[in-house]
Amino acid sequence: MKLRIQPTTTVNGLAHALTTHFPTPPGTQLDSSQLSIWHGPALMDANQPLLIGYGNSIQFPATLQTANTTWTTARDTLSPTDDSLSFEEFFSQSHLQAPIGFFSFGFNQETPGIIQIQQRTFVQTSAGAWLLEIEGDTPLTFVPIPGVDPVFNLIDDTQASWLTSVTGLVQDLQAGVAQKTVLARDVIIQSSTPIDLSLVLRKLADAYPTCWQFAVAGLAGATPEMLADVRLGLVRSRVLAGTCTPGNEADLVDSIKDLTEHRFAADSVKDALAPLCTQLSANQKPFILQLPNVSHLATDVQGELAETTVSEGAPLISVLQKLHPTAAVCGTPREVAFELIAKHETTLRGRYAGPVGWMDAAGNGAAGLALRCGQLQADKQSMQLLAGCGIMPDSNPEAELAETRAKLRPMLSVFGLVS
Ligand SMILES: C=C(O[C@H]1C=CC=C(C(=O)O)[C@@H]1O)C(=O)O
Structure with missing residues (x-):
């Protein structure tokens, strides 16, 4: 062609x-x-x-x-x-x-x-x-274009079962099965007319200018987390974990639970990148990333890729194969957390929490983590929205549930479904 x-x-x-x-x-x-x-x-x-x-x-x-x-x-x-x-x-x-x-x-x-x-x-x-x-x-x-204005309806019926899942997971974490595991839940948006994702992303770009807006095959949203940007022999990553509502940042930087949760995520990225890089640097202490709906603990990581990483296949893909899934979406230790997700999570994640982005012919490009997003369904009139939280042994299930609501807010706002 x-x-x-x-x-x-x-x-x-x-x-x-x-x-x-x-x-x-x-x-x-x-x-x-x-x-x-x-x-x-x-x-x-x-x-x-x-x-x-x-x-x-x-x-x-x-x-x-x-x-x-x-x-x-x-x-x-x-x-x-x-x-x-x-x-x-x-x-x-x-x-x-x-x-x-x-x-x-x-x-x-x-x-x-x-x-x-x-x-x-x-x-x-x-x-x-x-x-x-x-x-x-x-x-x-x-x-x-349909002749009538769309009417949007929210189905949010996973709250009770998710609280039960988090409670069960907390028991496993307290028993020492793993240190951290990320659990997700979903809600459904139904529209009376076909959903226009170009409009959804325009609204997200206006409201969340410090996030990356993405759409690929019906998966669309605005993520604040860059899994890997790989260009000119350099890799850059933004790791997020540890969350509060805006205004509570002073508590967040002192929260042992959130700092530990963040350290697991940052370490998972640094440990995965280290063998691929000749040089790697990161913030000594996490900084606060403020978004309209939530604030996060954040660490930016930057590395110089080794010659072997750059010369074998697509460098971005090689980096993603090592990185994914980080402890921001899976947990610590990775394999045990993966099993705990299978045990406790009832949500079908699909491409949520996977890498999403672009790549040029040489295999350079960028991949965000597909968070704060939704998957358009086959009928093109409904979307599954997903949000997850890093669960720790001392997590409070109700507080984690409130955090999922805050993380769903950007997509719900686009459809006028939050007050
Ligand atoms: C898994 C999600 O967020 C991750 C990224 C930032 C903060 C997180 C947290 O504090 O739990 C999560 O690890 C999500 O938004 O669905």
Whole structure:
């Protein structure tokens, strides 16, 4: 297949990019299941590209373990058209290797993930903007705008069973089975009309500018946690664990429970990255990341990747294979926590809490942790929203339940479902 790359007009943010480069015919909206987005702030000194993909051209099922070969197959299907910028010219302008793909992997190996290169991909970096389009594909398709305003309904019937699960897990933790385990629960949003994820992400971008907005194959949200940004031989990660409601940060920095919970998560990242890096640094003490709905203890980690990590396959994938699942979404020790999740959690995580992001042909890119998000269902009118908490031996189940409510708030607000 052939790919045409052309410079295009730069835009001022996500909303502007969508209206300028993905205009819909009158009376239609974008089909949420065909939309991929990556948008968000710089992490340390690494600016994030703004990426929007539409039209599911090249789609491969993949797990993190198969991702290297899957990505090589996917990217090698494309060569430039005669009237395209060459891939070398595109690289010299953007520092990205064409083509560019989106991915989203499951929390566990059994869950199918996806790698895809889309029919039209808009790419904007600090150096300019480009459109990457697969030649000769069928025309892009859109869905009709319903004639009536949507009505949203929330089904939140997991609170009681989750409290029971947390109580059982706390007993196991107090008995010394593990030190920390993350437990998640879900709620369902039902809409009277097809959900427009482009609108959802525009609202999240406005309300949560310090988070990374993402959408891949119907999984969409705004995550505050960067699992790994891998570019130019460097890896950067933001680890979050330990949470309070805004205004209670002074207690958070003194809470032994939260500091310990955070240390497990930060150590899991540093320990996984150390063998892959020649040099690794991190904040000595966690800092506070303030979001509108919650504040977190945060640690930023940065490393120089060893030559072997960079030269074998896609470096981002190699890093993710070692990192995932960190103790921010699984627990400590990892294998025991994984078993405790299987024992106590009744939620189907799917791709929630897995890596989600983008990658260029050379395997550089970024993966956020798919948190504060929802999965669009097959009917395109309902979404499963998920939120989890790091449970410790001294966790209070009611307080953890309140924390899930706070973590669900960004997505619920978009639908007007919180007061
Ligand atoms: C698992 C989630 O959050 C993780 C990330 C930050 C803080 C967390 C906590 O304090 O429990 C969790 O480890 C979620 O948002 O669903």
